[in-house]
Amino acid sequence: MIWAIALALGIVIAAGTYLALSRDLLRCLIGLVLLGNGINLLLFTSGRLSSSLPPVIGADEMVLGVAANPLPQALVLTAIVISFALLCFSLVLALRIIQLAGSDDLTRLRAAEPTSQDAVKPALEEES
Numbered sequence: 001m002i003w004a005i006a007l008a009l010g011i012v013i014a015a016g017t018y019l020a021l022s023r024d025l026l027r028c029l030i031g032l033v034l035l036g037n038g039i040n041l042l043l044f045t046s047g048r049l050s051s052s053l054p055p056v057i058g059a060d061e062m063v064l065g066v067a068a069n070p071l072p073q074a075l076v077l078t079a080i081v082i083s084f085a086l087l088c089f090s091l092v093l094a095l096r097i098i099q100l101a102g103s104d105d106l107t108r109l110r111a112a113e114p115t116s117q118d119a120v121k122p123a124l125e126e127e128s
Contacts, residue, residue: 047072
């Protein structure tokens with residue numbers, strides 16, 4: 001069981017990284033969502049998958065024992081809500097950028113920016 005989860009985790013993070021490095025804006029957003037879901041899966045698996053006991057500490061005990069840890073589950077639940085809100089905002093922002101620029105190619109969007117005089121972010125060089 002744990003090997004299947006580890007394999008799924010690796011596939012999701014690899015696919016997310018591949019899509020996040022794409023030149024297409026919507027693919028980048030999907031890649032970032034997949035990366036976020038991969039990290040959520042990683043956090044969720046840190047709270048023990050094999051135990052079906054409720055996370056209740058008895059009156060005479062000091063540690064949780066073999067029950068599932070509720071903290072990673074709470075963190076993942078919070079992260080799912082935050083990542084969904086971020087996805088909705090990013091999709092609306094990306095659709096507006098695509099409407100204004102007429103393209104979803106990140107190289108064209110970068111070329112459409114005004115020239116920068118800043119040494120930290122130099123202007124995109126023209127292709128010959």
